[in-house]
Amino acid sequence: MSDLQLVIGNCNYSSWSLRPWFFLAYHGVDFDVKRVSLFTETMEKELEPYFSDGKVPVLRDRELEIWDTLAILEYLAECFPELQGWPEDVRARAVARSVSAEMHSSFPDLRSEMPMNCRRRFVGFKPSPAAERDIQRVAAIWRYCREQFGRNGPWLFGRFSVADCMFAPVVMRFVGYEIELDKTAGRYMDTLYNSHAARTWVALGQAETEVIKEDEAPWPSEAI
Ligand SMILES: N[C@@H](CCC(=O)N[C@@H](CS)C(=O)NCC(=O)O)C(=O)O
Structure with a gap:
């Protein structure tokens, strides 16, 4: 089990989920995925433990929760400086x-x-x-x-x-x-x-x- 858990929606539809997933997958970072099925009866229940107001993506890094795509990507860029999330110049x-x-x-x-x-x-x-x-x-x-x-x-x-x-x-x-x-x-x-x-x-x-x-x-x- 990885310290990083990314909560995402359906891969076919969830454009917001793709963004942080893409960063982690492109770089081969070790992370766990929790996939919820968007707009179903189970969605609300599955997202209940998270503070993100019923939306994905959410990143958990042990006890820390980060939500909203750009904030997650900023966090990942800071956690993995060697991956140069942002251009050097x-x-x-x-x-x-x-x-x-x-x-x-x-x-x-x-x-x-x-x-x-x-x-x-x-x-x-x-x-x-x-x-x-x-x-x-x-x-x-x-x-x-x-x-x-x-x-x-x-x-x-x-x-x-x-x-x-x-x-x-x-x-x-x-x-x-x-x-x-x-x-x-x-x-x-x-x-x-x-x-x-x-x-x-x-x-x-x-x-x-x-x-x-x-x-x-x-x-x-x-x-x-
Ligand atoms: N601004 C948010 C948008 C997130 C968002 O709207 N996600 C959609 C899925 S792609 C969602 O969770 N929708 C569920 C809902 O609105 O109840 C972000 O950047 O993460």
Whole structure:
């Protein structure tokens, strides 16, 4: 049993859960997972012992509980300095925090129109103008980070960082809703989606059988 326990929701749907899980899985950190089935009768009971107000993800480090994605990622970056959760350069780090905070607090139309659904392809999906604006903003962020700070590797800031974890669910969405992007953003998506951690998460989602009706976009889709 590990000192670290991460409480997550359904891998297929829980975009917030993916973020800290991705950090731990990418780095091969030893941690236990407690998975709860979102929006079921058992969910409330299972989350009762936690202080997080009925939401996932939650991280437990022995007796300490941390909730809310960005706070969990900040904590992990501090606990494992050797993993360099944030870029080393102060300017890159400031921008990494800006884009991570923007991801945490913005893109309402993208979120509501394109719920994460790792095991399906929404063929022919057409975003509304508002969601299209969110999509273009995300693509611009990826281009900006890659062009300004991405020289030392294929991730947003070269090396893998918390910022990549924050955008992982958006990559899942863009793949699922078949969103076409420019070359730079497209290459970044390939890097993330083809990483071992992302492939593992998608496989976990595919193996799940629960269907959350409210999280299914009203578009024709195909299973992958
Ligand atoms: N801002 C929170 C959002 C967490 C959140 O909304 N999680 C969803 C699952 S993806 C949840 O637990 N929903 C259950 C509910 O709202 O009752 C974070 O960053 O962790």
